[in-house]
Amino acid sequence: MEFFIISMLNGISFGLLLFMLSSGLTLIFGMMGVLNFAHASFYMLGAYFAYSMGKVTGFWGALLLAPIALGAIGAVVERYGLRAVHKFGHVAELLFTFGLAHLIDEAVHLVWGRSALEYRVPPELDTTLFTLFSTSYPTYRGFMMLVAIVMLVSIFLILTRTRIGLIIQAALTHPEMVQSLGHDVPRLFMLVFAGGAALAGLAGVIGGNAFVTDPGMAASVGSIVFVVVVIGGLGSLMGAFIASLALGLMQTFSVALDYSMLNVLQHFGVVLSSASPLFGVAKLTIAQMAPSLPFVLLIVMLVIRPKGLMGTREN
C-alpha cells in the first residue's frame, strides 16, 4: 500500500512535468504543423539558465526570469528560423528543429561543460511535506505538482476565456480564415512558439533540480515527450494531459516491478533452463524493459491509430 501510494504520487508528479513539456509541443504542432525536435532542448536550457541565473537572483528570481529568456529565444527561433524554412514544407521544418536541437546540445556542452551541474532544490522547499508510513514525501515534489496544476489551469483559462485564446483556437483549425478576418497569424505563430518555449523552460527550472541537470537531459526526456504527444493525439491538449499522466505512472511503476516472463512461465509450470536460447529474453524483468516500453507504445499507436487518443488529424 505504501509502495502504491508513493509510486502513485511520484508518477503523477512526473506525469505533470511531462505535461508541462508536451502541452507546448502539442500546441505548436496543432497550430503550425511543426513537430519541434528542439522542445526538449528548451527544457534543458531552462534548467541551465536557472542554475546560472540562480547564482545572482536566487531560485525564485530564476523561476520567473528563465522562462522569459526561453520565450525570447523561442520568438527569435520562430521569426528568423522556422519562418524562413516554412516555404520548404513540414519535413524541412522538422529538419530545422532537429539541427537546432543538435546545436543547443553542443552549445550547452560548450558553455557549461559535460558533467552534471549541482543545481539544488532551494532550501526553503527542501523539507518533508508529510510522512506516510515510513516514507517521507519531499515538499519539492508537491511544489512541482502545484506549479504544473497552476499552469494547466491558466492555459485552459487563457485558451477558453480570453480573446487571444479564442483567436489561437480558431487559428488551430482555420488559419486562412483567421488571417482573412484581419488577424496577424504569423505573429500568433510566433507568440505560441514563444509561449511553448517558455513553458518548456519553466519545466526545466523546476525539473532540473528535482532530477538531474546534465547535457543528456534533453535526450532522455525528449523522446518520451514525443511519445506523449503522439499517443495523446497531435494538437490535443486534453490528449497530452491524459497521455502524460499515463506515461508518468507507467514509467514510475514499471521501474519497480521485478516480474519477468520466467515468473509467468513458472506460474504455468514451465521451467526454462538457462541454456535455452530464449532464456536471455525471458529473464528480462519489467523494470529492465521499462526504457523501451514508451517506444513500443509509440509504434503500436502510430500503426493502429495514428491520430492518437484525442487527435483529429493523421499528420
Place this chain on the structure above:
Amino acid sequence: MDQNQRFRSLFVWGGGALLLMALPLVFSQNTHLSVLSRMGIAVVFALSYNMLFGQGGMLSFGHAAFSGLGAYLTIHALVLMNKGTLAFPVTLLPLVGGLAGMLFSVPFGYVATKRSGTPFAMITLGIGELVAAAVLMLPGFFGGEAGITGNRVTGVTWLGIDYGSQLQMYYLVAGWAFASTAAMYAFTRTPLGLLSNAVRDNSERAEFVAYNPKQVRFLVMVIAGFFAGVSGALATLTYEIVNAESVGLQSSGNVLLMAFIGGIGQFFGPILGAILLTLLQSVLSLFTPAWLLYIGLLFLAMMLFAPGGLSSIIVAHGPAWRAGLMLRLVPSYLAAVAAGAVLLAGTVSLVEMCYFLSDTGRPASLSLAGIVVDPRRPGPWITGGAVLLAGFVLVHFAAGMVSAQWQRLRKDLNARGPLRRDARLAQAVPPVAEVQGTTT
C-alpha cells in the same frame, strides 16, 4: 543513351575506380588510410539513407538500427570464425551484414512503411530508440556497454591477403563501397527505383496507375536496409569492435546530416556529404573540441540558405558552365567568400572564447590563428562581436551582389534560346520543397 553519354558514364565510373585504386599512393600513412576507409563506410551508409529520404521521400530517424544490427551479426560471425566453428571468407562478410540489415528491415519496414511523411519519421524514431534500448537490455547478445570485439585476421589467407594491414582493409572497403555505389545507382534506374520517386512525388497518382505505395516503400526500405547492413559490416571489420553507439540515435542523426548537407536531390549528393563530414570530423576534431557545434551551424546554414545541399549548388551552375559564362560569376563569388570568411572569423572567435572559459583544464592562454587573446577581459569579446556583426553586414551585401549577377546571367542564358538540358538534369530529383507533396 547516346554515344556521348555512354562515354561520360564510362569516364565517371572508370575514373572513380582508378581514383579509389590510386588514393593509397598519395595517402599512404595508416591514419590517412583509416580516414579514407571511414569515408567509404560513410558513403555507403549515406547513399543507403538517401534511397529512403531523397528517392523515396521517407525521412527516417532510425537508420542506424539497420547498420548497427548488421554490424552486430557480422561481429558474431567473425567471433565464430575466430573460434574456428565457422569457415567463411572475410572478404564476403559484408554480405552477412547486408543480409542481417535486410532481415531486420523486413519487420520494422513493414510497420513503418504503412505510413508516410511525419508519422513515418516518428515510427522510425521509435524503432531507433527501441533498438538502442534493446541493445542495452540484452547484454548476453549485444555485449552491453562495452560491446563485442573480434579479430579480422582469421588466419585464412587468400592470395596472401589476410587483412592484417590498414592498406588491405582500405581496399576491402573501397571495393565494397564502389560495388555498392554502382548497385545503388543501378537501382535508381530500375522500375522500382523510378516508382519510389513517383510514390514520393504523388502517392495518390501512383496508386491510380495500380501500384501500391506501401509495397513500394516497403521494398525500398528493405533494399536500403541491405546497404545499411553492408556499411555496418564494413565498419565492424575496420574497427574490430561493435558497441551500443553503432545503433544509437547519434549515428542516425549523423547520416541524416551527411545526406542533407551533400544534397538529397542528386545521386552524388550524399557521397559529397559523407566525404565532407568525415573529413570535418577527423580534421576539425584535431583543432577544436567545438567541432560538433560547427557542423550543426553548417547544417542550419545549409537548411536556411541552400536547402538543396552542396550538389544542387553544383548542378545549378551547369547551364552557365556549358554556356562558358562562369567567369562572370567569379568577382561576386570572391566577394562572397571574403564576406563569409569575416563572418566565420567572428563566429569561431566567439565560440572558442566561450569554450575556453568553460574548460576547467584549460591552457594558460588562448591562441586564435596565432593571435593570443585573453577571454577573461571584455576586449576580445567586443572585437569578436564586432567582427561577427561586420560579417553579417558584408554577407548581406555580398549575397545581393551574387543574386544580381545571377539575374543578369539568367537573362543572357534565356536570350540564347531554350536551355539545352541534359537528360540527367531533366530526371533529377526536385529540391526539398517539392518532396513535400507526399506528406500532406
